[in-house]
Every structure is written in C-alpha cells, then in structure tokens.
Amino acid sequence: MPPLDSIINVASVPQRSPFRYPGGKTWLTPRIRAWLASRPQRPAEFLEPFVGGGSVSLCVAFEGLADQITMVERDPHVAAVWQTILSDSAPELAERLVRFELTPANLEAALMSPATSPADLAFQTILRNRINRGGILAAGAGRIRHGEHGKGIASRWYPQTLQHRILAIYALRQRIRFLEADGMAILHDYAQRADVAIFLDPPYTAAGKRAGQRLYTYADVDHHALFACAAQLRGDLLMTYDQSPEIADLAAHHHLQTRLVAMKSTHHAQMRELLIGRDLAWLE
Structure with a gap:
C-alpha cells in the first residue's frame, strides 16, 4: 500500500x-x-x-x-438514481441516456418535464450531475460554461460510459441493497x-x-x-x-x-x- x-x-x-x-x-x-x-x-x-x-x-x-x-x-434525487440502477428499470435508464441528444433545448425540456417515476427523477439527476459545475446537485449550482476544450455542457457527457457503468452495477444488484x-x-x-x-x-x-x-x-x-x-x-x-x-x-x-x-x-x-x-x- x-x-x-x-x-x-x-x-x-x-x-x-x-x-x-x-x-x-x-x-x-x-x-x-x-x-x-x-x-x-x-x-x-x-x-x-x-x-x-x-x-x-x-x-x-x-x-x-x-x-x-x-x-x-x-437525498431523494441521489436516492432515485441508486433505486433505479438497482431495479429492473436500469437497462431502460441506460438506453435513455445513450439516446438523449444533449443540446440546450433538449436539456431544458428534459429538466422541466414533471418526473412521474423514480426513473424519470434518476434521468434528470444524472443530467444535472453531468452539466453542473463540479457535479454539484445542491440548489443554486451553476452549469458548466466553457468546460474542456470549449465543449460547454457536453464536457462531462459520456453516455456510453454511463450506460456501461449502470449496467455493470445492475448486474451486481443481488449483492447491493439501497435504503433511502x-x-x-x-x-x-x-x-x-x-x-x-x-x-x-x-x-x-x-x-x-x-x-x-x-x-x-x-x-x-x-x-x-x-x-x-x-x-x-x-x-x-x-x-x-x-x-x-x-x-x-x-x-x-x-x-x-x-x-x-x-x-x-x-x-x-x-x-x-x-x-x-x-x-x-x-x-x-
């Protein structure tokens, strides 16, 4: 060590x-x-x-x-992510992230839509986590402006990586218990x-x-x-x-x-x- x-x-x-x-x-x-x-x-x-x-x-x-x-x-927003990843909604969440085209207009529409399920809230939480400075989810957090190589809000947007991580955790769901x-x-x-x-x-x-x-x-x-x-x-x-x-x-x-x-x-x-x-x- x-x-x-x-x-x-x-x-x-x-x-x-x-x-x-x-x-x-x-x-x-x-x-x-x-x-x-x-x-x-x-x-x-x-x-x-x-x-x-x-x-x-x-x-x-x-x-x-x-x-x-x-x-x-x-935190109910963070909890929604873990609940969804450890449930049978995980593959759908992973696919939803891969299909999402990250543009300012699409982002605003996604974040303003009512979350009617834990999976919806998980999707919105991951979006905020990826486009906010430092991944901060608390109220008042600012968004990435310039980011890496001037890529702005897309600087930390790696949907295929997210898909891989979510599905890998989902595969271990029998070993992991989550409590909100x-x-x-x-x-x-x-x-x-x-x-x-x-x-x-x-x-x-x-x-x-x-x-x-x-x-x-x-x-x-x-x-x-x-x-x-x-x-x-x-x-x-x-x-x-x-x-x-x-x-x-x-x-x-x-x-x-x-x-x-x-x-x-x-x-x-x-x-x-x-x-x-x-x-x-x-x-x-």
Whole structure:
C-alpha cells in the first residue's frame, strides 16, 4: 500500500460510479482494500450510511470484499438514481441516456418535464450531475460554461460510459441493497453488529466548514452525535474527515485514532484528509 504521504493516482483506480460527486472517494480505493484485507474475517456486510456517489461501496461490491453491501442516502434525487440502477428499470435508464441528444433545448425540456417515476427523477439527476459545475446537485449550482476544450455542457457527457457503468452495477444488484434513509438512524440500527464493516464519509460541515453546505442538499450533520455513535459501534469502522482541530479533538475524546493521508482536491491542489478508526495499524 502507498505511504500516507503518497497521493493515489485516481486514473489508476477503476471508475465505477455514474456520478461526478463532490468529495468523492475514488482516491481512497487502495486504502479501503487494505483496511478490509486487514480484518481477521471477511465482513458479512459493508455499510455506507452517507453513500453519495458510492465509489467506496462500489469498490467493495465489484471486488467481492464483503458478502453484502448496504448503501444509504437521504437525498431523494441521489436516492432515485441508486433505486433505479438497482431495479429492473436500469437497462431502460441506460438506453435513455445513450439516446438523449444533449443540446440546450433538449436539456431544458428534459429538466422541466414533471418526473412521474423514480426513473424519470434518476434521468434528470444524472443530467444535472453531468452539466453542473463540479457535479454539484445542491440548489443554486451553476452549469458548466466553457468546460474542456470549449465543449460547454457536453464536457462531462459520456453516455456510453454511463450506460456501461449502470449496467455493470445492475448486474451486481443481488449483492447491493439501497435504503433511502437518514444515515444516522441506520447507524444506530447497526450498533450491535460485530460482523459489519462501516465506512463513514459525512458532509464536511464541522468546525464552521461551509463547503458541505454549498455542495450537498442534506449537509446538516450533528458531528458530536455521530462520533458518540461511532465510538459505540461493535463493527469495524473507518471514517474520513476534513483536517481540523475540532475533529481531532472529537476523535481523541472518543478514543479513536487518526492519521493524515495525502490526496488531491478537484482542482488538483495537494491536501490531507483525516482517516479515523479504532485501530489504524493497517495503515503503517
């Protein structure tokens, strides 16, 4: 496994999510593999209560690192995408994306049409995710203007790639369970399960951080309550957080270990994030 100060080349990691997701964790994939491999037993279930774009859960599912994967998301728009991809509507959604001709007029018509089913909402959500700057879905998000090579809103529009990813996830639907729910509530339900590995990547809104409020519709998280709950979990645990003294203090208060790990931001700036868990010896 790369040292903690080594930045993972995201291009070397399989891209499986249909989302462009702010704060996505594709870069963490090699460390997720190492974490789960360090366990004495393969997890009966892998739980991600704040799943968002789902890159970590998808890694676990595709690579068979746990028997069952449970993904939880509160945002109804993001939830509609996962619900549709894991249902028999997935092939239709994939085909609909391939057939769609992305022009400003077609885009406006598609986004203004009433969504009469989860599949309709999923289609609109993927459109917004692909044409908004940074893939941001929260209210007020701006659209791509110039984009790559002046391609504008088409800069991140790869319908055949989306089709391939959606159908690949659909093929694993028996292994993946999705819940549209409050991640905190689900976490309490799993408190006594020792056979579960839990990955927590909540919106970064602690210590006055405003990025989470701008990036996510459901950004409000009681971080003190989350740490108190995490400390009581019987299952194995890995958390990721923005580096801040408040979070380091919360971890120490609940007898959790922390390690700083190098990564690159969306704008390719070198940064460090906190990994948090009970025993992080596997990182050494």
